[in-house]
Amino acid sequence: MTLTASVVGASGFAGGELLRLLISHPEFEVVQATSREYENRTVGHVHPNLRELDLRFSDPAELESVDALFAATPHGVSMEHVEEYLDAAGKLIDLSADFRLDSEAAYDQWYDGHSAPQFLSQATYALPELGREGLEDADIVASGGCNATATMLALKPLVDAGMLAPDDQVVADLKVGSSEGGAGGGAASSHPERSGVVRPYAPTGHRHEAEIEEHFGLSLSFTVHAVDMVRGAAATCHTFPTGPGAEGGVETADLWGAYREAYGDEPFVRLVAGGGGVYRYPEPKSVAGTNLAEVGFAADGDRVVAFAAIDNVMKGAAGQAVHGANLAFGLDETAGLNQTGLHPVGSP
Amino acid sequence: MTLTASVVGASGFAGGELLRLLISHPEFEVVQATSREYENRTVGHVHPNLRELDLRFSDPAELESVDALFAATPHGVSMEHVEEYLDAAGKLIDLSADFRLDSEAAYDQWYDGHSAPQFLSQATYALPELGREGLEDADIVASGGCNATATMLALKPLVDAGMLAPDDQVVADLKVGSSEGGAGGGAASSHPERSGVVRPYAPTGHRHEAEIEEHFGLSLSFTVHAVDMVRGAAATCHTFPTGPGAEGGVETADLWGAYREAYGDEPFVRLVAGGGGVYRYPEPKSVAGTNLAEVGFAADGDRVVAFAAIDNVMKGAAGQAVHGANLAFGLDETAGLNQTGLHPVGSP
Amino acid sequence: MTLTASVVGASGFAGGELLRLLISHPEFEVVQATSREYENRTVGHVHPNLRELDLRFSDPAELESVDALFAATPHGVSMEHVEEYLDAAGKLIDLSADFRLDSEAAYDQWYDGHSAPQFLSQATYALPELGREGLEDADIVASGGCNATATMLALKPLVDAGMLAPDDQVVADLKVGSSEGGAGGGAASSHPERSGVVRPYAPTGHRHEAEIEEHFGLSLSFTVHAVDMVRGAAATCHTFPTGPGAEGGVETADLWGAYREAYGDEPFVRLVAGGGGVYRYPEPKSVAGTNLAEVGFAADGDRVVAFAAIDNVMKGAAGQAVHGANLAFGLDETAGLNQTGLHPVGSP
Amino acid sequence: MTLTASVVGASGFAGGELLRLLISHPEFEVVQATSREYENRTVGHVHPNLRELDLRFSDPAELESVDALFAATPHGVSMEHVEEYLDAAGKLIDLSADFRLDSEAAYDQWYDGHSAPQFLSQATYALPELGREGLEDADIVASGGCNATATMLALKPLVDAGMLAPDDQVVADLKVGSSEGGAGGGAASSHPERSGVVRPYAPTGHRHEAEIEEHFGLSLSFTVHAVDMVRGAAATCHTFPTGPGAEGGVETADLWGAYREAYGDEPFVRLVAGGGGVYRYPEPKSVAGTNLAEVGFAADGDRVVAFAAIDNVMKGAAGQAVHGANLAFGLDETAGLNQTGLHPVGSP
Structure with missing residues (x-):
């Protein structure tokens, strides 16, 4: 059929x-x-x-x-x-x-x-990694925002594990590609002005905060920077966990536990946290063209840094929408979404 | 099996x-x-x-x-x-x-x-577009060079149509990505030195000339430039056809005829020559990650400019090799090679 | 004063x-x-x-x-x-x-x-390297076009030395940055569409041909490609000299002679032709932000390849205009134009 | 002399x-x-x-x-x-x-x-904006680190104004260019691997923290990302001020006051905070090739975001060293450091 x-x-x-x-x-x-x-x-x-x-x-x-x-x-x-x-x-x-x-x-x-x-x-x-309930009966599947998606995928394991308390400081510092500006263009999106930038385009108050606060009950500090790539959104979330799950301090092993627990069976999440070689933490390049999110973390005393990298056009938009549609229609949720990324690749 | x-x-x-x-x-x-x-x-x-x-x-x-x-x-x-x-x-x-x-x-x-x-x-x-003879019985399938591939795909229809005579001037001016330098690196390949370049790295005498001369009997002038992309090879071939097929001059319609004749049934060649919009001639970006070659042309009085753009890692290397292997083993020649490109994409 | x-x-x-x-x-x-x-x-x-x-x-x-x-x-x-x-x-x-x-x-x-x-x-x-006559009395100083400037600077020594005959084939293959499109923008200039390109945007018939033909009496084949940089124009001129100055063939030493003769005293021309290291031929990166032109060449049998690289906003526009103004007002011609380039630099 | x-x-x-x-x-x-x-x-x-x-x-x-x-x-x-x-x-x-x-x-x-x-x-x-005392008699002038420089220039006005208390949370999220890796290269610095990245290369524990803590008595959370540019370091400092100077909350006008007070007479600091047009906050592009630091800020409820952007090779290294030398030898401190940046410019 x-x-x-x-x-x-x-x-x-x-x-x-x-x-x-x-x-x-x-x-x-x-x-x-x-x-x-x-x-x-x-x-x-x-x-x-x-x-x-x-x-x-x-x-x-x-x-x-x-x-x-x-x-x-x-x-x-x-x-x-x-x-x-x-x-x-x-x-x-x-x-x-x-x-x-x-x-x-x-x-x-x-x-x-x-x-x-x-x-x-x-x-x-319908960011399925947050929960699939209700999707099969939904008339309207509301696919998540790209920057919210990256941020929530980074943070979810800390929330699930009870590490983050509602009042804990969470700073989400995002770096995003020019495709987020859409096909229309405009002066700020023109190649001479947009090339090579590190540009704080939403220093405070990005609307995607709304989704995150609604889902996690956290009060977030959000700042978005434009950088020189076309596809990609990378979230670096600086958190200072004091929740019950963080009692006694949060070590790397605790984080591996929490992230594996949260994402062990997820088909579109890949954990990348340390290890050797060139690619040791999540990078948008590594998932360009795919529906994958790379998610990682690092412990740093009182701080836990949580990372996520996605292709904003895929996992942040079209891929997530197809994922949601697959679930809403009762199909295999990975149908049509098995693209493999490229290596090497320039600016995704 | x-x-x-x-x-x-x-x-x-x-x-x-x-x-x-x-x-x-x-x-x-x-x-x-x-x-x-x-x-x-x-x-x-x-x-x-x-x-x-x-x-x-x-x-x-x-x-x-x-x-x-x-x-x-x-x-x-x-x-x-x-x-x-x-x-x-x-x-x-x-x-x-x-x-x-x-x-x-x-x-x-x-x-x-x-x-x-x-x-x-x-x-x-085994650049199959040049001919598939002998591939099924080959013990050794010798996959073509990336720059030679782009150049020959641009020129083949002119050769086939008898437009190019053996002594005709043919200038192939290539622009290639940093992946051609391989994974090793070295000073010239380091990001600070290699970013943003237009660098004549083989001003004369690139070895890929050998393949082209062997196949087409043409004496070619070859110059290769490094430009700021990772994947991609683009050949601009400036030709001045005087062969029998060029008698009376070569017009755009003649070129459409020759290129369609040469590539009408080829699964991995896409003709792009003029038309509207942003993408009017072959571009490496448009085929990044795929086994496709974009091929195009423009008539300019005595000159015919022939263009080809490929992903050097795919059509210029791994994709072409799989294509050759498919033929050598008698498989469907497109098996495993149906990747679709991305839009938008930064530096492929 | x-x-x-x-x-x-x-x-x-x-x-x-x-x-x-x-x-x-x-x-x-x-x-x-x-x-x-x-x-x-x-x-x-x-x-x-x-x-x-x-x-x-x-x-x-x-x-x-x-x-x-x-x-x-x-x-x-x-x-x-x-x-x-x-x-x-x-x-x-x-x-x-x-x-x-x-x-x-x-x-x-x-x-x-x-x-x-x-x-x-x-x-x-007023491209002063072509001649300064008449500039001091000029009411109107007409500054040269960026692509014509790069092309003529590459070719002038061959013309001066009588190497190029009027009917000799000259192919000028240019690679230019996005600043040539101006500050306005438009779909083709937007960052997502313009990043990472090798795009034949003027495959034939660029208007700058007119200036070149007027000055050199040569019939030129001109093709312009957009590449991923902001500032810069690089001309690769493929020539097949048969003029009296080319009798007996053109060797590297002849080219050094011709280029030194043409540019020995020029304050804004730098000869770069072979040698060791990473930067062996003219590159736009090396002159970004300056009024310098790098000019070079390579002998290849019947072919001579002539290169020039400029910053299109400087030597191709504002710098050249100030240079012309200096001459028109009888000032030191280098006044205000002694900027040194940067190393390393990304996309100029 | x-x-x-x-x-x-x-x-x-x-x-x-x-x-x-x-x-x-x-x-x-x-x-x-x-x-x-x-x-x-x-x-x-x-x-x-x-x-x-x-x-x-x-x-x-x-x-x-x-x-x-x-x-x-x-x-x-x-x-x-x-x-x-x-x-x-x-x-x-x-x-x-x-x-x-x-x-x-x-x-x-x-x-x-x-x-x-x-x-x-x-x-x-010798980061002169922190204080010039002792420089005239110094035998050894120790020029500051690039990432520490960007971070401290962003934060100094908040420290001076007593807004930041010693225990306040300060997160410094940096984005830096490939020239920070030096001329040597290596696999991670090769163009194919380094292009188009957002790469958390020092997720925690960058050594430049030491300088900052020594000078400001703050305990800082530091994360450094490699992004696709050659020159440049941009610091985004997320702070939650509770010091005496922050009593009653920190508004934009308070920040203008503090930053003007700190930098009003500084020859190499340019305040950029809001306003219209494309360039509304500090960007490395805008200061490439110069000894300038762009510094800015945004108020966001309990959070103050402080930004600084420098050219790491200039203000972060050679320019700062010449600045220090000028002071150590009793020269005009801006001598030799009046370069103006470029617009447009690609990746600085």
Whole structure:
């Protein structure tokens, strides 16, 4: 049985990546890819890696009936069109922030409110490593944000092990690639201005904090830096654990225990913490093009540093969405997501 | 029926890429990966993309018996060990230059001679787009050089169409990534010295000229530049065709005809010549991680510019070798080689 | 005696570089920097390297009276405003293409005509290494184009020595940085799309051909590639000399003779041709931020390869303009242009 | 009056940068540049930016008598040769860590001890923004470490203003360029492995912590990441101030007050904190090639984030050393250090 799928917002980076994944997915068949700007153009016109694909962008106003509608549109679009999407599709897999938070109040606090709050209760947050409950019955699968994903994957084992108390200081210092800025561009994204940077683009108050606080009950200090890569998000989380699980101090062996406990069976998490050679801690390069997260840690007296590295277009967007869809439709959760990374590779 | 395979020289970039391809190849099973330097280490120690692989490097002096031995060693090693390799394996697929040329005299001219010339006649050159004859019976499959591959793929349709006469001026100006320098490093390859370069590293006389002259009977002017990418080789071939096929001048339509004729059925060649959007001519970025070659052209009065872009580690090395092996063993020639590229991607 | 200067189009890359040079120039004083888009903003708002400068952009419609007006505007603006500029200033130093060619016919052929052809005779082309005649009396100093500059500096010694005959094949293969695209940006210039490229963006027919043909009487084949750097233009000129100066063949010693003869006394040309170490031929990295051109060559049988590398924003634009202005005002021609490059440096 | 100077360890990156600065310094004259590896080679052989310089590397065992000896050798060399250096020179300006800490005990704790502890009392630490006392009489000027410099410049105003209490949590998260690894190279520094990284290379326990704790009495959590640039060190310091100066909370206006108070007259500090445009916070790109530090901050509830960005080869090494030497010899402290940065520039 093949499931039909459409990608709305298919000319963006996450949309293109969804197409890349879905065309070789064993269970989904892409029947529509929409783009207002590139209507009637081949998808290969925008995504050169997909030149062989015989598919043209169509008008998002004329949605076909499908099993799964993947929305890779800018924030605010999905909430506006959610009824339309649910009319057209059995399930909506939304990659934007529009259904990630669980209350209208949260949208009032972190965003500019929500125009369709009555649908929030039908949505299930889908960073599967945080929990798979409810995903099989979800009408709306709300895929996590890229920076929140990296941060939460780094921290989850410390939370699960009771090492972090609610008031513990947690500093998340992120380094991200230019694809997070989207396909549109603008002065700050132009190559001469964006090359070679270490640029604090969100020194405080990034909206992804909202997801993390909602899930972990932690109050986080969040700072995001743009660095010179295209794909990738790396979270370095500096924590000072005082929770019950941290009593007596946290040693490296404790951390191996906690991280193995949390991720032992996870198909998309790879633990990298010390060892020899060039690649000793998580790096975005090592997972570029894949749905893997590298997660690691280091003990440093009162401090525990937790690392995670992902490909923001994959594990941070399209890959996570397909993962969520696999679960929502009851498929093998790794279906279509077994890409292996490259070595060597330049800027991912 | 599964074929057993070993990779000799598996800690280098081409060797690692062979492992990446072979572990997801439907017909081959990797039974050995050798490395003197990293003996007993896991392959993931060197190749972070292969951390999940349960395989350790072993001693190249103790070869197991296999169907296919892939040699990804530096030039000169294969000719020294060829008897040993053929004792151990049904077929040798050699990625070095050691069996690419067809005579001892050619090795005297271009290299430092050949230590096992009696084996040259058992070798078949394997850039399949140039011809597949003899590959099925080959004991030694000699995979083409990366820069020669890019250059020949650009030029072949002009040769086939009789546009290029033997004395026609052909200038091949190449731009290549740092992975061509291999995993070893050295001062010129260090990041501070190698970043951001446009460096004429072989202003004249690159050895890959030999392969091209042998196959096409052309006398070529060859210049290779290092540029800031890791994977990729791009050939810009400036030609001034006066052959019979160029009589009356060469127009864009003639070129489309010639290139379609040459590559219409080739599974790994993608024609890109003009059109709109950002990606109008061949680019290494667009094929990074894949076995594809982008090939294109532009007519300019008396001049025809022919372009080709490949991933030097794939189509220029490991991918081409697997392609040759597929043909030598009578398999589907695309088996294990259907990777799709990424968009966007930084430096491939 | 201090000369007053204004920079029109000062928010662009060349305009900003003019400001950088003029503020530390011993003879010029900047009195005005214009920008329509950033009127009233400090120059440091756009050019972070000039934050200490106490100067705000002003309206280009209200030009102050100065000795020297540097126009760093897009092509077509100077010809439209030339009367205005010459009313305001003793001399116009124009960085655009508007006064580089010497006849209206040439503008009809290569551009969209010329709206002020009566001023062409008052303009003197100012790539000083080609000749300084007429510069001291010039009302309009027409600074050369970046790609033409690199190409002509590579070729001039061969022309001067009579090695190149008018019909000799000359292929100029250029590799250029993203700053050539200007400050504006656009999809093709966005970091995700522009990173890591080897992109044939002008496969044939670049307008800078016009300048070269006018000066050297050569018919040139020109191809320009975008590569991953911000500053820099590198020209690799493949020539097949048959002129009287090439009789009996061209050897390396002949080339050293010709290049030394042509550039022995030039303050801004550095010959780099072979030798040991990492940096053996011209590289843009080595001259980034300076007004230097590295020029080199290699003999290869019938072929001579001539190389030149410049910083397109300096020797290819602002530095060359200041050089021309120095000559036009009878100053020491190196005044304000003695910057030393950096080592190591990433992408210049 | 000209002061004579020698550079020991002149083939390294900091040594080459010292040469660049000293040859255009109004008061110093370089009389010797040593390198064992490159003895008798021109300095331009190693440093392509200095090709015009008529100077050859000489044997470090044969030191000439000079006013100032700059030692840019690896850690451990200066302590071994300090008597020799002080015999040859009026003053030793040491760029290594060998005289930065003030007690043998500190070297026992952080390094492998000290072989000439009797000279420690003759050394004065020279990050001038921390204090200029003692510099004029110093025999040994101990120039600060690059990462410590960036971190301390970010934090100093908070310390001076009494905002930070000794036990306050301070997390310094650094991002640094490949030139910090030195000219030698090695596998981790090779271009294919080092390109495009976000690599936690010192997750905990970087030795520069020692300097910071000695000067500020703070206990710091330090993590250093390699990112894809050549020059540059950026410190993001996450602090949670509870000192007397932080009573009642710290607002943006308080921070402007503290930072202006600390740095108002400093010639090499530029405050960048918010504002519009592309460049709103400190970035290494903006100061590449200069002795400037960009310093900034952001208030975030209980957290204050302090930023600093420097060129590690300049403000973090050679520029800081010349700054210290200027002070030690009673010269204008900005002499020879007025370089302006570039815009645009790629990876600095």
